[in-house]
Amino acid sequence: MTEISYKAEIYRKLIHLSSLWMVVAIYFLTEMRAVILFSFCVTCVLLFEILRRKSELVDTIVRKSFLNNIFRKHESAKSFSPSGAFFVVLAALLSVLFFSKVIAATAFLIMILGDTAAALIGRRYGKTKFFGKSLEGSMSFFIVSLFILSVSAFHGLPINILSIVFTALMATFLELFSKKLHLDDNLTIVIGVGAILTVLANL
Numbered sequence: 001m002t003e004i005s006y007k008a009e010i011y012r013k014l015i016h017l018s019s020l021w022m023v024v025a026i027y028f029l030t031e032m033r034a035v036i037l038f039s040f041c042v043t044c045v046l047l048f049e050i051l052r053r054k055s056e057l058v059d060t061i062v063r064k065s066f067l068n069n070i071f072r073k074h075e076s077a078k079s080f081s082p083s084g085a086f087f088v089v090l091a092a093l094l095s096v097l098f099f100s101k102v103i104a105a106t107a108f109l110i111m112i113l114g115d116t117a118a119a120l121i122g123r124r125y126g127k128t129k130f131f132g133k134s135l136e137g138s139m140s141f142f143i144v145s146l147f148i149l150s151v152s153a154f155h156g157l158p159i160n161i162l163s164i165v166f167t168a169l170m171a172t173f174l175e176l177f178s179k180k181l182h183l184d185d186n187l188t189i190v191i192g193v194g195a196i197l198t199v200l201a202n203l
Helices: 006-017 020-028 031-054 056-063 084-098 101-125 135-154 161-177 185-201
Strands: none
Touching (some): 006 084, 006 101, 020 031, 020 084, 020 101, 031 056, 031 084, 084 101, 084 185, 101 135, 101 185, 135 161
């Protein structure tokens, strides 16, 4: 049974897509400025996560806002698990610290656009069960990943067609199995894809 409605899923993914500004920041800011920016974002989101659990006022405001309808069950105020937003900003910070600009931006784009396509297409058109999700959703993620990696390769990322297909496949598996391993895919996709591309780009 789905935790949130399809309409709520659309709102959730629109917020997810708003994170695209982070890709611009990753690519165009200096490493130091990007680290400062994303460290500030991590701190702010973490403070919000704490307040919505500790402050009755903040919890009431959240429950009366549209945010209440887009939180998944494990992200509720009664749960210890942070919301996906925390892992998005944490992924941005870690990608800047550990990967080159083009690899960090590519990994982040795959996480945002691939995950959005998988969720919306999978929930609307997914009919074939595939490891607890849908084959249609996973194929959507794979195709989006292929496109993003191809564009990155065209713009200078030193990977060939085999590396593109392999990375897209691994990214799809990360999206598919992260939840089963009780890991947040916002973080695992970015770090996993970033690590794979770093290795492949240096072969």
